[in-house]
Amino acid sequence: MTSSHLDLPIDETSRARLAEQGLDLRVVDTSDAAEHTAWSDAVNRGFLGPAAPAEQTEARRAHVQHDRLVGVYDPTAAVPAEPVATTHCWPAELTLPGARTVTSWAISGVTVSQTHRRRGIARALIEAELRTAVSLGLPIAMLTVSESTIYARFGFSPAALARNLTVSTRRVRWTGPEPTGRVHHVTPEQLRDQGHPIVERVRATLPGDVGYAATSNFWLRQIGLGIGDDNAKNLRLVRYDDIAGTPQGFAVYQLVEDEADFSNHTLKLHTLVAATTDAYAGLWRFVLEMDLVATVTAHLRPVDEPLRWMIDDFRAVHVDEVDHLWVRVLDVATSLRSRTYAAPGRVVLRVDDPLGLAAGTFALDVDAAGQATVAVTDDAPDATVTVNALGSLLLGGVSARTLTAAGSVSGDAERLDEMFRSPVEPFLSTWF
Numbered sequence: 383m384t385s386s387h388l389d390l391p392i393d394e395t396s397r398a399r400l401a402e403q404g405l406d407l408r409v410v411d412t413s414d415a416a417e418h419t420a421w422s423d424a425v426n427r428g429f430l431g432p433a434a435p436a437e438q439t440e441a442r443r444a445h446v447q448h449d450r451l452v453g454v455y456d457p458t459a460a461v462p463a464e465p466v467a468t469t470h471c472w473p474a475e476l477t478l479p480g481a482r483t484v485t486s487w488a489i490s491g492v493t494v495s496q497t498h499r500r501r502g503i504a505r506a507l508i509e510a511e512l513r514t515a516v517s518l519g520l521p522i523a524m525l526t527v528s529e530s531t532i533y534a535r536f537g538f539s540p541a542a543l544a545r546n547l548t549v550s551t552r553r554v555r556w557t558g559p560e561p562t563g564r565v566h567h568v569t570p571e572q573l574r575d576q577g578h579p580i581v582e583r584v585r586a587t588l589p590g591d592v593g594y595a596a597t598s599n600f601w602l603r604q605i606g607l608g609i610g611d612d613n614a615k616n617l618r619l620v621r622y623d624d625i626a627g628t629p630q631g632f633a634v635y636q637l638v639e640d641e642a643d644f645s646n647h648t649l650k651l652h653t654l655v656a657a658t659t660d661a662y663a664g665l666w667r668f669v670l671e672m673d674l675v676a677t678v679t680a681h682l683r684p685v686d687e688p689l690r691w692m693i694d695d696f697r698a699v700h701v702d703e704v705d706h707l708w709v710r711v712l713d714v715a716t717s718l719r720s721r722t723y724a725a726p727g728r729v730v731l732r733v734d735d736p737l738g739l740a741a742g743t744f745a746l747d748v749d750a751a752g753q754a755t756v757a758v759t760d761d762a763p764d765a766t767v768t769v770n771a772l773g774s775l776l777l778g779g780v781s782a783r784t785l786t787a788a789g790s791v792s793g794d795a796e797r798l799d800e801m802f803r804s805p806v807e808p809f810l811s812t813w814f
């Protein structure tokens with residue numbers, strides 16, 4: 383990296399563009415409680431949430447000390463200290479196929495006040511963050527989205543999908559493996575220490591997953607210890623230990639009563655993380671066979687979830703698929719080098735990028751072990767891809783044939799699929 387993300391100055395191009403509108407683009411000083419509070423209040427309002435109590439906002443400040451917060455300020459606004467637009471970015475580890483990780487630029491907290499919308503402020507902010515990531519030497523930017531209509535224009539594309547499941551548990555008989563371990567009810571404090579190492583073990587091999595620290599609000603909110611979590615009291619936590627007593631998985635859920643029929647509860651499964659297939663079976667079976675429950679809903683589950691192959695009624699599970707992790711390649715050679723490939727070979731890729739950040743022609747040579755070397759080349763391309771398509775292909779979960787049909791890939795899709803497809807479907811297990 384050329385510089386730390388905390389001391390890199392604000393992007394000059396976007397600063398100048400917004401200054402023409404009388405707006406001031408700057409990095410928020412997180413050591414200044416009032417400045418952070420004003421930024422945080424703007425984010426809450428931008429995402430249509432309630433105002434947060436002062437002590438919660440102050441507690442959150444500790445969690446953003448290593449992040450880059452940006453605000454756009456309008457000196458003519460009635461409350462000029464409160465930004466009219468925000469972003470929140472930090473470097474995070476993204477897993478790629480082959481259990482490789484690459485530090486990428488996570489972009490979050492993108493809001494523009496309703497009073498200032500549709501005059502190019504979000505565009506200035508996003509383009510600034512892309513150039514910031516390039517300045518930091520980070521090859522990829524990534525985000526999760528509130529609406530799937532916003533980010534393609536900036537070169538992002540869905541790279542890991544997710545599923546929401548609804549299971550009619552009365553139709554289900556378990557036909558999967560007999561779990562050999564044991565489920566324990568645990569406290570949030572127990573899971574705080576025991577659960578995060580399991581999350582890390584899974585993340586290390588799961589393309590699309592993104593790392594977060596054991597002290598982060600991302601982790602703490604999953605187990606009911608997040609700041610200002612009104613729902614925490616409703617959460618139930620279980621841990622799965624293998625036959626030797628080693629924790630191998632956990633689940634977090636809550637129960638919702640049907641007031642007309644006490645035997646008709648819904649179990650909302652918030653999280654189920656399993657580092658072994660035995661733990662996976664043990665936790666799902668526990669959830670599916672709970673008395674007084676007729677429906678299990680599970681949000682944010684992997685596309686290749688084995689569950690339906692472990693019960694006798696495939697149609698007891700209703701599946702809804704959504705986009706989840708969006709990826710934007712900034713440095714093609716480093717991105718392509720940062721993963722392994724399913725088949726050896728050579729492919730010359732031309733990458734088209736309207737923003738000009740990643741455009742070029744690159745020769746990808748993969749050896750018998752799946753390791754890549756990448757070089758800029760003048761050779762004729764075997765395939766041409768948009769930068770959006772490259773982001774989707776990079777994680778291995780979207781086929782080049784599909785993207786050819788969609789018009790974002792042309793050329794030798796068959797060879798791209800042989801090389802790029804991942805045996806594990808990419809999945810991001812959190813929101814950010």
Ligand SMILES: CC(=O)SCCNC(=O)CCNC(=O)[C@H](O)C(C)(C)COP(=O)(O)OP(=O)(O)OC[C@H]1O[C@@H](n2cnc3c(N)ncnc32)[C@H](O)[C@@H]1OP(=O)(O)O
Nearest residue numbers: 490491492493494499500501502503504505525527528531
């Ligand atoms: C990673 C994240 O944080 S995801 C969260 C995104 N934020 C939200 O959903 C909060 C509520 N919405 C907002 O705060 C704002 O409406 C934003 C951030 C979505 C857009 O901000 P604006 O400043 O109005 O966008 P801006 O004027 O820069 O528009 C940029 C482009 O995106 C388009 N665009 C903006 N918002 C939307 C939208 N909601 N849906 C589709 N297109 C959109 C514009 O038409 C424009 O297109 P063009 O440049 O190709 O002609």
